[in-house]
Amino acid sequence: xxxxxxxxxxxxxxxxxxxxxxxxxxxxxxxxxxxxxxxxxxxxxxxxxxxxxxxxxxxxxxxxxxxxxxxxxxxxxxxx
Numbered sequence: 001x002x003x004x005x006x007x008x009x010x011x012x013x014x015x016x017x018x019x020x021x022x023x024x025x026x027x028x029x030x031x032x033x034x035x036x037x038x039x040x041x042x043x044x045x046x047x048x049x050x051x052x053x054x055x056x057x058x059x060x061x062x063x064x065x066x067x068x069x070x071x072x073x074x075x076x077x078x079x080x
Contacts, residue, residue, distance in 0.1 A: 002039030005057045012040035029057050
């Protein structure tokens, strides 16, 4: 079952980065049916926020949860 927020539906698309050839999930909200991607459930550890200017929802890590890039950044600071 797809996650819905008002008239927006959450979609997921697998994206491969050119720099390291790793595949990552990309989550986005759309009003209509997008060209690519499939409806998705809200990922664990994320909260829904709304852009006050545009009214569009977006996902953000929950407070207390640390992403991979934040962990790397902490390591660099500690190693200095």
